[in-house]
Amino acid sequence: MLFTQGTRKLLAAALGALSFTAFAQDIRIGFNADQSGTGAAELGVAARHGFDLAIEDINKAGGIGGRKLVGLIRDDTGQPPKSIQNMTELIDSEKVVAVIGPTNSGNALAWLHIPQQKKIPVIGPVATATDITRRYASEPQNYIFRVSMVDREQVSLLVAYAVKATKNQKIAFIADTTGFGQQGTKDLTEVLALHGQKPVAVEKFGPKDTDMTSQLAKIRDSGADTVIVYGLADANAQLLRSMEKINYLPTTLGTWGNMSTPLLNIAGKKLAEHIIFATSTAEDSNPRAIALAARVRERYPQMPTFVAAAQSYDSVMLLASAIRKAGSTDGEKVAAVLDSGVPDTQGVVKLYKAPFSKANHDALSVNDFHLARWKDGKVTTYVDAVSKSLTPADFKK
Structure with missing residues (x-):
């Protein structure tokens, strides 16, 4: 098929507009955690509050490369089958670039293979089982990270x-x-x-x-x-x-x-x-914690466990820093940045300086507790x- 010069210009303009639209699409981040089903659900609810507020703060500051972050929330009710279903839906159907969660260690251990196979970074803000970040430590790239207490x-x-x-x-x-x-x-x-x-x-x-x-x-x-x-x-x-x-x-x-x-x-x-x-932190641990606790309590007067909100907030901030440095939402590139040295990132718990490495995917240790x-x-x-x-x-x- 032959195109006239005018047609080619129109086509180029259309493709340019399409490219800009693709670039301007929202960055979708999943949240999958128990918020209603078990005795640990309070931690999941608190983590969701921190997740929401971090996204709000990033978007108020212009997003990432002009792109807005959008959180997609799923409640796994503390049940491994439901948590697996949520992960599959978030990654395959919703096309999230990363996931924050879960609440329960058993749920994490049930679905770790999914983001690992799909090359989707996960940052856990609650679950504490030691093996969560270590299962794929010997793989060329481990996609499972954590900003939480470790047992x-x-x-x-x-x-x-x-x-x-x-x-x-x-x-x-x-x-x-x-x-x-x-x-x-x-x-x-x-x-x-x-x-x-x-x-x-x-x-x-x-x-x-x-x-x-x-x-x-x-x-x-x-x-x-x-x-x-x-x-x-x-x-x-x-x-x-x-x-x-x-x-x-x-x-x-x-x-x-x-x-x-x-x-x-x-x-x-x-x-x-x-x-x-x-x-890792309390409502009165430092000025940042005091400020975040006040914001959470203003919206959610019956705020449950604050520490999960703080760790979830920090998880999103570290993810955003990695995406910025990678210049991409590609999971492999983002995970590589997290491994090789995410830029210094001020969180609620602390100032994170290269919190992850190839050998260590836990941002917090006993020295932070x-x-x-x-x-x-x-x-x-x-x-x-x-x-x-x-x-x-x-x-x-």
């Missing part, structure tokens, strides 16, 4: 504190009977051994149990003055109530799941203050003489 890293902090806090060198563990709790017990035992100690008692409880007095009586009789508990917030609230029943309130430590409001609602405000837990507790109905930073004395040399992994 083994939390244990490192909790045990370091326990070893210095105990007055009689008697530390005990109690954990739920789920895979989460039993893996936690394994990690606790191994890390405590690195400090040259063994637990004086190790007890279990069912995740739906409401009376743990018999297990706690055994721990009390072992002489333990410090107890580390590994369970979700609702069960841990029942544990605190059981401690109160037998008038045994040792130094009690736990993981970041204790920031969920079931602990507060079931145990009550005063008793909930007894447990000290690991976190600190202790917190409930105080007057809010999660606040916890500081005492023991926490002030902790140094990186105390963190054994």
